[in-house]
Amino acid sequence: MEGLYNFLTSLDGVLGGSPWFPFVLLGVGLFFTIYLKFPQVRYFKHAWKVVFGKFDKGNEPGDTTHFRALTTALSGTVGTGNISGVAFALYLGGPAALFWMWATAFFGMTTKFVEVTLSHKYRVQTEDGTMAGGPMYYMDRRLNMKWLAIAFAVATVISSFGTGNLPQSNGIAQSIEATFGFEPAIVGSVLGILLALVILGGIQRIAAFTARVVPLMAVIYLIGALAVIFANLENIGPSFVAIVSDAFSGSAAAGGFLGASLAYAFNKGVNRGLFSNEAGQGSAPIAHAAAKTKEPASEGMVSLLEPFIDTIMICTITGLVILSSGVWKEKHENNFDRSDMYFVQGTYDDQSAEDVGKLYNFLNEIKDHDIQAYSGDIRIVNGTAVSDGFTLINARSVAEDVKYSVSGEDPFTGTLKIVDGKPVKDNLEVSGKSLVHSAALTTIAFTRGYFGHWGQYIVSIGLMLFAFSTAIAWSYYGDRAMTYLAGPRSVMPYRVIYVAGFIWAAFSDTTLVWALSAVAIVIMTLPNLFGILMLSKEMKQTVNDYWTKFHSK
Template sequence: MEGLLNFLTTLDGFLGSAAWFPYVLLGVGLFFTIYLKFPQIRYFKHACKVVTGKYDDSNDPGDTTHFRALTTALSGTVGMGNIGGVAFAIYLGGPAALFWMWVTAFLGMTTKFVEVTLSHKYRVKTADGTMAGGPMYYMDRRLNMKWLAVAFAVATVISSFGTGNLPQSNGIAQSIEASFGIEPIIVGSVLGILLAMVILGGIQRIAAVTSKIVPFMAVIYIVGALAVIFANVENIGPAFMAVIGDAFTGSAAAGGFLGASLAYAFNRGVNRGLFSNEAGQGSAPIAHAAAKTKEPASEGMVSLLEPFIDTIIICTITGLVILSSGVWQEKHENEFQRADTTFLASEYVEGKEEDMEKLYQYLNGKEGHGVELYSGQITVVNGAAVSGGFTLLNARSFAEDVRYSLTDEDLYTGTLRIENGKPVKDDIVISGKSLIHSAALTTVAFSRGFFGDFGQYIVSVGLLLFAFSTAIAWSYYGDRAMTYLFGPKSVMPYRVVYVAGFVWASFSDTTLVWVLSAVAIVVMTLPNLFGIVMLHKEMKSTANEYWDKVNDK
């Protein structure tokens, strides 16, 4: 697993974490925003009318209504990214990361409008009578780039695991274990059975289930979040000031948080914003292709509501909960995951200016930091290290009250070999106090409101519904891609593997899952961005033709 993590981390360094990727993603959104004259503002009111059913016609071709197509697509975006993804972005980049998530969402509203319109325009009816659409169809039927369509479809299958399956299952299991003490493998197995029961019913059952889950889960989550926000209302102003004030400077060290540079916060905010709202990724068009309408642009307008709901509303609420409660800069008792744990050579002192600056440079990927990984032996007596010469970082923070135990929870006594910053023995459990991230951070934040410790259960239930519905939606995206690549007979084997992956991820390493998702997202996004830019003139004419018809009525 460690070798796989290192490979994926290196690959991500050339893709999603590379300096160029956020500029490409935002650049395409900015181009279409200007080219189409800010459709996310001009078309917003009309989009709301379309989704309420004002223009619905039951005789139009398609499998489901505008509203159900929207909720299916929303179920694919509103998930782990809104609960764990926001927490992960703030953990990495500080408050500034939330600002760049907003920017990604605003420009992403236009990107999603474009990708859904073009994909809906070139959808096809399959042999079983259902609609199939997505970027692979406009790439194939309009651009005549079969190779690009195949590349996108393959990336969609991979991303169905990296975006919609593995992180969702992992986040659910992590939260349920923290709140109820249920073993992750049990959670994954039970939900795996339920997932199989839903996805075997195809788009009709998927749309029916998600149209009920999405509104219900949103209400539960928002109520719980507001209980925290109002309980810490005096911190709301400072939280907003930190988000905006740090946007162009980066976030300074605060509490256990060792600081984040502007470049790091920008990259993580854009990356997590994409993971949350998927604007530009090309996933939502697959769900919207099922909508009953003769006008592709009308479904495109429905889709521009997604980044607004997903990121500007729900992610902002999550961000305010985390920032106003202050938990993002606090150290909490936790079991250290191997991927988050690093032994550094030399003994660094928290609060010492020189040491803090070195670690800031190291954690933000800057050159010349002088920090080296520790290799050697550590002597441990009754769970405590009695030898020195090293510093233990966990979750990008100084670890405190560290304990070394065997897997059967007995305190360890003996020597522990460390190579390149990682312990060699796999049966040693390291625990103590450090920063936390992902769903665990949001769970703790929800306990700082009017509901007290009961708030963590709201996160667990909300995460269960959010993430489970995301897994449902992404199974549909994956099976449409498999249908394009190999035909309808390939769908059932794909679903079996999809459910198996969901169960496996429930007890796998969180960091590995997040890195895999980061790679999968970019591999899927780049072909789609290329394709919609190629069709920018057609997009403009399609939108204008739609408005000509609407104005004639």
């Protein structure tokens, strides 16, 4: 697993983690925002009217309503990205990361408007009578680039696991284990059965389920979040100041947080923003293709609301909970993931300004540091290291009160071999105090409000509903891609594998799952961004035609 993780992180380094990817993603959104004259602002009010059926006609082609198409697409985006992803972004980049999530969402509103409009325009009716759409159809039917359509469809299938399946299951299991103590394998198995029962019913059952669950889960989560925000109201102003002021300078060291450079915060904020709202990824157009309308632009306008609801509203609320409570810069007792641990040569103290400077450069991948991986033997007696000359970095922080055990039970005594910063003993478990991230960080933050320790249950329930609905929506994206690639008969085998993957991810390594997700998102996004840029003139004409028809009624 460690070898696979290293491969995925290396691949991500030249794709989503590269300096150029955030500029490509934001650049496309910026281009269409200017080219279409800020549709996310001009059409915002009209979009809400379309969602609630003001212009609906009952005899139009499609499988579901505007509202249900929106909730299905939202269920695909509102998931662990809003709970775990925001926490992960703040853990990596500090307050500055949230600003870049906002920027991604604002320009992403236009990107989503474009991709949904074009995909809806070239949707088709399948052999079983249902609608199928998505970027692969405009790539094939309009651009005449079947090779690109196939590449996108394959990427969609991969991303259905990397975005909608594995991280969601893992996030649910992690949160429920921390809150209720249930074994991840049991959680994954039970929810896997429920997942199978829902997705076998196709888009109509999926849409009906999400139309009920999405509003409910938003209300539950909002109540818990506001309980923390109002309990820490004096910190809300400083949190907003830090978000904006750090955006163009990076986030300074604070507590156990060792700081993040501007480049690092920018990159991680944009990437987490994409994971959260999926604008440009090409996933939402697949759900919106089922909407009952003859006007592609009207469904595109519905879709521009998604990044606003998902990121600018829900992610901001999560971010304020984490920032105002202060938990993002505190060290907490936790079990260390092997991929989060790194042993370095020398002794470093995060209370020393000189050491913090060196660690800052090391963690932000700035070359001006002399920190090297530790290789050698560490003597451990009754779970405590008695050797010196090394420092354990866990979750980008200096670990404290570290304990070593065998399979999480008996304290380890003996010699622990470290090679290139990593322990080689397979059944070793390490725990102690360090920064935490993902769902665990959000869970801790929710205990700092009026509900006290009961707040963690809101996160667990909210995460379960958010993530489970995301897994359902992404199963539909994957089966539409399989329908394009191999026909309707391929859908059932895909669903079986999808459910099996959901169960497996519940007890897999958290960091490995996020690494797979990061790669899967990018290999789906790049072909879609290329395609919509090729059709920019047609997009403008489609929007103009819509308004001409609308005003002539």
